[in-house]
Amino acid sequence: MDSIGVKIVVIGGGTGSFTLLSELKNYTHNLTALVNMVDDGGSTGVLRDELGVLPAGDVRQCLVALSTTPKVRDLFNYRFDDGGMKGHAFGNLFMAALEKMTGSFAEAVETASEVLSVKGRVEPITLDNTKLVVRLDDGTVVNGQHMVGSLKIPAGQRPWLDLEPEAHINPRARQAIIDADLVVIAPGLLYGSLAPALLVRGVTRALNESKAKKVYVCNLVTKPGQNDGYRVSDFAEEIERFSGTTLDYVLYNNHRPSDDLIERYAQDGEYLVEWDEAELERKHYRASGKRLIADRAWVNTNASSDPLAAQRSLIRHDADKVARELMRIYFS
Amino acid sequence: MDSIGVKIVVIGGGTGSFTLLSELKNYTHNLTALVNMVDDGGSTGVLRDELGVLPAGDVRQCLVALSTTPKVRDLFNYRFDDGGMKGHAFGNLFMAALEKMTGSFAEAVETASEVLSVKGRVEPITLDNTKLVVRLDDGTVVNGQHMVGSLKIPAGQRPWLDLEPEAHINPRARQAIIDADLVVIAPGLLYGSLAPALLVRGVTRALNESKAKKVYVCNLVTKPGQNDGYRVSDFAEEIERFSGTTLDYVLYNNHRPSDDLIERYAQDGEYLVEWDEAELERKHYRASGKRLIADRAWVNTNASSDPLAAQRSLIRHDADKVARELMRIYFS
Numbered sequence: 001m002d003s004i005g006v007k008i009v010v011i012g013g014g015t016g017s018f019t020l021l022s023e024l025k026n027y028t029h030n031l032t033a034l035v036n037m038v039d040d041g042g043s044t045g046v047l048r049d050e051l052g053v054l055p056a057g058d059v060r061q062c063l064v065a066l067s068t069t070p071k072v073r074d075l076f077n078y079r080f081d082d083g084g085m086k087g088h089a090f091g092n093l094f095m096a097a098l099e100k101m102t103g104s105f106a107e108a109v110e111t112a113s114e115v116l117s118v119k120g121r122v123e124p125i126t127l128d129n130t131k132l133v134v135r136l137d138d139g140t141v142v143n144g145q146h147m148v149g150s151l152k153i154p155a156g157q158r159p160w161l162d163l164e165p166e167a168h169i170n171p172r173a174r175q176a177i178i179d180a181d182l183v184v185i186a187p188g189l190l191y192g193s194l195a196p197a198l199l200v201r202g203v204t205r206a207l208n209e210s211k212a213k214k215v216y217v218c219n220l221v222t223k224p225g226q227n228d229g230y231r232v233s234d235f236a237e238e239i240e241r242f243s244g245t246t247l248d249y250v251l252y253n254n255h256r257p258s259d260d261l262i263e264r265y266a267q268d269g270e271y272l273v274e275w276d277e278a279e280l281e282r283k284h285y286r287a288s289g290k291r292l293i294a295d296r297a298w299v300n301t302n303a304s305s306d307p308l309a310a311q312r313s314l315i316r317h318d319a320d321k322v323a324r325e326l327m328r329i330y331f332s
Numbered sequence: 333m334d335s336i337g338v339k340i341v342v343i344g345g346g347t348g349s350f351t352l353l354s355e356l357k358n359y360t361h362n363l364t365a366l367v368n369m370v371d372d373g374g375s376t377g378v379l380r381d382e383l384g385v386l387p388a389g390d391v392r393q394c395l396v397a398l399s400t401t402p403k404v405r406d407l408f409n410y411r412f413d414d415g416g417m418k419g420h421a422f423g424n425l426f427m428a429a430l431e432k433m434t435g436s437f438a439e440a441v442e443t444a445s446e447v448l449s450v451k452g453r454v455e456p457i458t459l460d461n462t463k464l465v466v467r468l469d470d471g472t473v474v475n476g477q478h479m480v481g482s483l484k485i486p487a488g489q490r491p492w493l494d495l496e497p498e499a500h501i502n503p504r505a506r507q508a509i510i511d512a513d514l515v516v517i518a519p520g521l522l523y524g525s526l527a528p529a530l531l532v533r534g535v536t537r538a539l540n541e542s543k544a545k546k547v548y549v550c551n552l553v554t555k556p557g558q559n560d561g562y563r564v565s566d567f568a569e570e571i572e573r574f575s576g577t578t579l580d581y582v583l584y585n586n587h588r589p590s591d592d593l594i595e596r597y598a599q600d601g602e603y604l605v606e607w608d609e610a611e612l613e614r615k616h617y618r619a620s621g622k623r624l625i626a627d628r629a630w631v632n633t634n635a636s637s638d639p640l641a642a643q644r645s646l647i648r649h650d651a652d653k654v655a656r657e658l659m660r661i662y663f664s
Contacts, residue, residue, distance in 0.1 A: 050415030083382030
């Protein structure tokens, strides 16, 4: 099979997905991004509340990542800073207008894809209007993705997650999974982004029906209060719990950045995800440790007024390296 | 010369221009719409005030008229009915976001043209931020296009119009006029739409430098309190006063619709523009009277909640007929 025809499905939503997609699109013309639909904060949350539309934020960013037209791409990420539209990303308004006009979020995604000259496809994992609910052992209930960000989970506990009301898989997302050669679960917030995609009813069945190799790309750092002390195998275990399927591969970083950088992250309570090699070797999946951290990474200065921010180094995936490792796994 | 290469420039803004453009685009691939830039009411006015952008409303509608992609066209005209964007046409937000992002209205028009797959070109007649000012003999001063709509001009008086601050012609609009084979001054509000386009500094000179045939397509009905009693020659005289050039042709309607319809218009103070043939024959321009009224016309039900409105007949130009007459004039 010609490598550019490899059918790759990326499941996620959030920055980890966006950067990975923007590189993976160079390796196949058959790329599908499946995006969680639980965003209810910021511009997206306001539009959900005011207009009753589905959450467009993560879909927009995946579309932008796959776009081949720089000007329209920048436009979709442009945020109004004044007036009644203040704080809204233009692309969110684009999607909202189309959904209101046509009554169909799927059609909105399709038109946005055309306008952005998207290479590949973006599919909402569900077209049902649903919210993320997290329950802890002590009876705490957290409603809405935007509330989950600040949730503290007691050490040693694993939270219970649900979508309410129950959400069913978008048939086109289902078909993409079934037809895929490679299904990638992208790095991203475990409880805020990945679980809400995997928990959609029908995803487990589609994953189990699919002949695709299933690969999880593990996060680089922990989220404070949510994944403290999680090692690579813990992340993978949670992914298997939510997806109801067994992973074939786990791809993780095994390069330690400078002490300086690690120290800076520690001040925010974020720690490098440790690779527990002995444990990983006993697993049913193949764990592949590589140097996946970008040598230098810059934050997006667009949203920042801090002139130093542009030069600050960060612990980020080298997305092209990850993409190439994924292709290697596919061909292995 | 191949007829589809005829270089046609249409000067105006407003419904008369939009409908004419949507038909003229079928007769040439070299069509340029030059649009007045004085709109300061409604969605456009709010965006001018809140974001400091140039008025996009009329430009948007010309772009839509020349668009070849129905879905994106509908999207550009979609108006939000809730939330912070309430009342805004999506296309206006599109133009505003692009202008804010790039700092250039011209670039916003260009990107919108691409997205809408526009056949032809739309050029703002000026890129200066200006407003329409109308002065009457009694000292009355009216500021802003949105205030001119309700202005009553005493019978027999001709108002003085200005743009403040002074606006200079967009160089690309200037070049389009100079290169044109045919310059059409579209039907539209004499004082609200046409004069503010013609009064832009540099338009007169460009018109006089151009070898194009200059044609004015006269309005069908008078605007109450502004053109009461104006006949075709009066409209043409005003166009020559504002443009500072001599017309080669005046195209006017000489078909009288049903008494019923005329009566209905009379109730709103609107009257069919009478064709004063004897007077017109003495003019330096060639006046051409034709049946230009559409047999049946429907109002756009989009903006109307009146179920009868959709079936109400109106006195409207048959835009395709007008387009064909313009081509005939070009070839005569």
